[in-house]
Amino acid sequence: MALDADATLGDAGEFGLIAELVEIFEGDDHVLVGPGDDAAVLRIKHGHVVVSTDLMVEGRHFRRDWASAADVGHRAAAQNLSDINAMGGTARHLTIGLAAPADLPVAWALDFARGFAEECASLGATVVGGDVTRADEIVIAVTVLGQCFQSPVLRSGARPGDVLALTGRQGWAAGGLAVLGRGFRSPRVLVEAYRRPEPPYAAGKQAAEAGATALIDVSDGLLAEAGHLAEASGVAIDVRTGAFEVPEPLQAVGAALGADPLQFILGGGDDHALLATFPDLASVPSGWHVVGEVAEGEGVTVDGGAYEGPTGWTHF
Amino acid sequence: MALDADATLGDAGEFGLIAELVEIFEGDDHVLVGPGDDAAVLRIKHGHVVVSTDLMVEGRHFRRDWASAADVGHRAAAQNLSDINAMGGTARHLTIGLAAPADLPVAWALDFARGFAEECASLGATVVGGDVTRADEIVIAVTVLGQCFQSPVLRSGARPGDVLALTGRQGWAAGGLAVLGRGFRSPRVLVEAYRRPEPPYAAGKQAAEAGATALIDVSDGLLAEAGHLAEASGVAIDVRTGAFEVPEPLQAVGAALGADPLQFILGGGDDHALLATFPDLASVPSGWHVVGEVAEGEGVTVDGGAYEGPTGWTHF
Structure with missing residues (x-):
């Protein structure tokens, strides 16, 4: 992306600026x-x-x-x-x-x-x-x-045919943030998930040892991170919403705020879940859930089509 | 130092806060x-x-x-x-x-x-x-x-009888900052020294190899850094003003601003000169200038007595 000489950070956006810095x-x-x-x-x-x-x-x-x-x-x-x-x-x-x-x-x-x-x-x-x-x-x-000690698992190793898998809570912190933003303090489990995320710290090394082809943590939103993986790897990623069980507190928040609770899962960051690709179903380790698949092409789809909701967080 | 429960960072000062954090x-x-x-x-x-x-x-x-x-x-x-x-x-x-x-x-x-x-x-x-x-x-x-690759040289190794030595420009950046603060842009050599300091990058390893007993860079002011060395090592340090040659541009700034140019040297940071102690005169490497000595006791003196001018920079 070419930027005007007088462009501001607001014009460039976070990723535009980083691309220039790199x-x-x-x-x-x-x-x-x-x-x-x-x-x-x-x-x-x-x-x-x-x-x-x-x-x-x-x-x-x-x-x-x-x-x-x-x-x-x-x-x-x-x-x-x-x-x-x-x-x-x-x-x-x-x-x-x-x-x-x-x-x-x-x-x-x-x-x-x-x-x-x-x-x-x-x-x-x-x-x-x-x-x-x-x-x-x-x-x-x-x-x-x-x-x-082993080779690090990068964002760029996903290949067509890989399966996409997730581990750790996802969407809980976004739900907590949403209720705090409305002035509420409950459901307490979501507010606490926002205040003190519990990343699956043991799962990164586990994925590496299981042969993960790509790995990223979800801090900017699940679809945004899937997009980072897809772009770095030169592949297309499809996320299947049927793979997610929407936990009860997120359903309650969705109902109270009039929002689709799936938005917290697809667009939320801050839980620091891990998203990885593995060569096949057999290599997905215990504790990981298959949530999509990798194909030839580019970009991220949801259930095979475009997603219209928020996909993540931008810094400028 | 004990701090009240409702103390602010301003109350604690930088070093008070750091002491608490450590x-x-x-x-x-x-x-x-x-x-x-x-x-x-x-x-x-x-x-x-x-x-x-x-x-x-x-x-x-x-x-x-x-x-x-x-x-x-x-x-x-x-x-x-x-x-x-x-x-x-x-x-x-x-x-x-x-x-x-x-x-x-x-x-x-x-x-x-x-x-x-x-x-x-x-x-x-x-x-x-x-x-x-x-x-x-x-x-x-x-x-x-x-x-x-060798043992790092800490602040805490100075011993009574050691000599204190300095390398790199000292006081130039402080002089440049002083003229900028008055709205001037010259002497240009001082303003440039403030804008682009030239730390003696090769001298740290040189000092370590020469057997320096303690080593610090001057970022908070020469006397302030000498104080850090003295405190960490449990010794007294005397700085001799006769050891410094006051460069002509600093003399000019002193005359223009009505200030003792030695203040820039003793109180100035930002040049990132190196200050070290060595066991004896013979071990002081080429390019270093002896500017004082280490004795039993505590604190920093200038020419054997207390110094009344500014000794450095504080962050809160």
Whole structure:
């Protein structure tokens, strides 16, 4: 995509900007995977170092009246740990940058840090550095380093004939966000799913060992991520809605808000479920659910046709 | 330092907050150096991975009317690359997070990225990942990974009897910042030193190989960094002003602004000079200048007495 010289970030969109940035940064022999996948992979003897970075901005990625500081900490850690999971790696070490107004209570920052450390500890990962500075709004910048002993599973390996499979809760966090946005605090299980996602941390390595051909975590929305897989792999992906059992709390929210609860599942991110392709049904591991298939072509369809609802989240 | 439960970040100050955070984060057997030094060092077979992270906020760490986007990119890279230098390591890979308003011109972001990549390329380091998102103000979050094949040189190794030595320009960037703050654009050499610092990238490894006992880069101000060394090592440091030759442009700025030019040298950061201690005069390598000495005791003195001027920069 060519951009005008005076285009703004709003004009370019997140992916337009990234596409431009990737052109500027050159890799080298030590970069096995550079910008464009869930994480970068660096050549290190006896296993690779895997590194990924994410930003969270108050009011956009979290609200202090919707989640406690510890919740925000848990979520910030989870979304980064999930990026290593999505490579088939094991998260080990993290850094945190915290930019915040001078009138932010120290207690908030400490509770945030405690929640963050707690989520990391559940995986045996630790925070090894950081930076704090003053800013008008809270911006949290996390970088996570992991190790990967087998080949990392990229977005680009899906082949026609593969099956598409999902593991982990999907749509719950989006349902929780929807009720919070209407001023409600229940169903509590969905609100908690938004506040403290529970990514399937063991499933990335499991998928890699089972021979997954492509792997991604669902942070921008299920159909959006399927689109990333399809584009990177040069294939078409069809998602079958009959594969999803809509859990009762999502049905209740759909009924209360007058929305199709399937929208939360197809368009929702934030649960950090894992989406993978496997060469055949027999190779899909325990705990994974087949939700679609891979064919020649391009783009994402739902039940064989175009999908008109929201497919995910955009940053600009 | 004990903080009240309702204390703000402004109350705690940067170092107070960090001290609290460090208490929360536990290391593990793989963390050779965790929070509190210039960078974290992680145990990796055949050399260690060194990682450090930094934030820059518009209006606080840079101004778009004082420096071009490429300048800001150069500076953001330099200050991070310098942190690896300050461990005696070699910078290899970086990630960038960019939070910015939607009306930021794409050209600014791209020029920033080009400047950043250019500074990295001068060392053979490369950008391997990143994140972009929307925010009210520009926040740049950089993480740098490096390798270290010998033992890293920490802040805590200075011993009584050691000599204190400096390499790289010192005070130039502070002089440039001072003239920009008064609305001037010259002396140009100082303004350029602020816009594009030239850290002595080869000197960190040089100092490590020469047997430096402690090492730090000067980003918060020379006396402030000497204070960090003294505190971490449990020693007293005396800085001798007679050791500094005040360069002509700094003399000119001092005369124009009615300030003692030595203030720029003693209080200035941003040049990312390196400050180290060595066991004796004979071990101080070529290119380094002896600027003081280490004794039993605590704190930093200047020419044997207390210093009343500004000693550095605080973030809250």
